[in-house]
Amino acid sequence: MYKLKKLESGICAADGFYADGVSAGLKAENAKDMAFIYSASECEIASVFTTNKMTAAPIRHFKAKGEFKTNFVLINSKNANAMTGPAGIVDIDEILLTLPKEAQNPVMSSTGVIGVRLPKVKIIEGTKLFDLEKREPHSAAQAIMTTDSFSKEIAFEVTLEDGSSFCIGAMAKGAGMINPAMATMLCFITTDAKVTKDEMQEILDSATLRTFNAASVDGDTSTNDTVLLLANAESGVFHKEAFAEALEEIMLFLAKEMVRDGEGATKLVTYKITGAKDDTDAEIVAKALSNSLLVKTALYGEDPNWGRIASTVGASGVEADEACLSISFNDLCVYKRGTLLFDSAMEEKASKVMQLESFSISCDLGLGEGKFTSFGCDLGYEYVKINADYRT
Numbered sequence: 001m002y003k004l005k006k007l008e009s010g011i012c013a014a015d016g017f018y019a020d021g022v023s024a025g026l027k028a029e030n031a032k033d034m035a036f037i038y039s040a041s042e043c044e045i046a047s048v049f050t051t052n053k054m055t056a057a058p059i060r061h062f063k064a065k066g067e068f069k070t071n072f073v074l075i076n077s078k079n080a081n082a083m084t085g086p087a088g089i090v091d092i093d094e095i096l097l098t099l100p101k102e103a104q105n106p107v108m109s110s111t112g113v114i115g116v117r118l119p120k121v122k123i124i125e126g127t128k129l130f131d132l133e134k135r136e137p138h139s140a141a142q143a144i145m146t147t148d149s150f151s152k153e154i155a156f157e158v159t160l161e162d163g164s165s166f167c168i169g170a171m172a173k174g175a176g177m178i179n180p181a182m183a184t185m186l187c188f189i190t191t192d193a194k195v196t197k198d199e200m201q202e203i204l205d206s207a208t209l210r211t212f213n214a215a216s217v218d219g220d221t222s223t224n225d226t227v228l229l230l231a232n233a234e235s236g237v238f239h240k241e242a243f244a245e246a247l248e249e250i251m252l253f254l255a256k257e258m259v260r261d262g263e264g265a266t267k268l269v270t271y272k273i274t275g276a277k278d279d280t281d282a283e284i285v286a287k288a289l290s291n292s293l294l295v296k297t298a299l300y301g302e303d304p305n306w307g308r309i310a311s312t313v314g315a316s317g318v319e320a321d322e323a324c325l326s327i328s329f330n331d332l333c334v335y336k337r338g339t340l341l342f343d344s345a346m347e348e349k350a351s352k353v354m355q356l357e358s359f360s361i362s363c364d365l366g367l368g369e370g371k372f373t374s375f376g377c378d379l380g381y382e383y384v385k386i387n388a389d390y391r392t
Contacts, residue, residue: 024126
């Protein structure tokens with residue numbers, strides 16, 4: 001047996017990890033815009049990256065290194081260093097060469113505007129503000145934000161039956177360009193568990209499918225999506241089942257927080273698909289619903305238009321039959337296997353569900369054992385305003 005205890009120390013929860021955020025002048029009003037993560041000892045790395053073919057320079061730089069360990073991650077906001085060609089790679093190399101001597105095989109991660117070269121001078125000057133003895137997880141989490149309205153952090157201490165323990169901590173950013181193809185986001189996870197690279201990559205890949213890959217704000221996949229999991233083995237402790245559960249809890253929380261913070265969003269909606277022919281069909285339906293603009297606008301208007309749900313299921317391309325389909329808002333079933341249950345009294349009840357900040361929409365296709373759960377939000381005027389002037 002084991003138990004999970006939630007901590008408030010975020011990315012610095014694990015022994016041997018340090019982090020902080022500083023202002024390098026990339027954002028206005030002296031806002032924090034650069035962060036670092038540093039470990040006193042080198043770390044094994046597991047990673048997941050965007051499926052976008054226009055991959056940003058930091059990801060191409062990382063992949064070109066092959067198999068390696070690191071103890072330092074440099075993160076900047078405001079500029080994605082994407083669509084910058086070979087020069088974007090050169091810029092990273094030049095910046096990393098200026099880091100403190102303690103940084104071994106450092107990596108860089110970026111988020112922000114696409115198609116603009118990094119402001120190297122500002123970033124290099126910003127790195128001189130780093131104090132590698134600082135543990136300021138909340139400062140680091142704030143520094144990586146772009147259009148986020150709040151920072152996203154979580155950590156657990158995992159205690160095993162014999163009293164030994166290890167910690168996992170994380171921070172993430174993301175609010176727009178979120179699509180379930182590894183979602184638009186940066187996420188950094190640290191652990192002092194003594195886990196091998198192969199084991200944590202396997203666990204990370206599995207958890208990503210049910211967490212970040214199940215999240216959608218607007219159906220767009222970024223050029224910079226990155227999840228990095230760093231393990232320095234400082235605790236000397238590992239338990240695969242406990243590690244997997246804690247990591248998935250962390251990633252699920254962060255995925256939901258990003259959807260909840262979707263640009264202009266007012267609702268977090270969980271799409272629970274059951275009864276599909278298989279899990280693949282269920283995933284297709286769940287993601288079709290979380291991406292549908294018609295469904296999103298109905299959510300924003302708090303309109304229980306279950307017909308849009310049914311239409312999206314039918315348009316998803318999977319096997320479906322109206323005589324087998326059931327649709328519910330939370331526990332309120334509005335359509336059941338061809339029977340119309342949606343009268344005026346039912347509509348009033350459904351409208352109250354849709355006024356909640358968080359609720360679920362369930363679809364039982366009635367055809368098999370396939371199931372999948374995705375997460376989405378509504379889409380309103382504020383999303384258009386934010387993205388209409390994103391570069392200004």
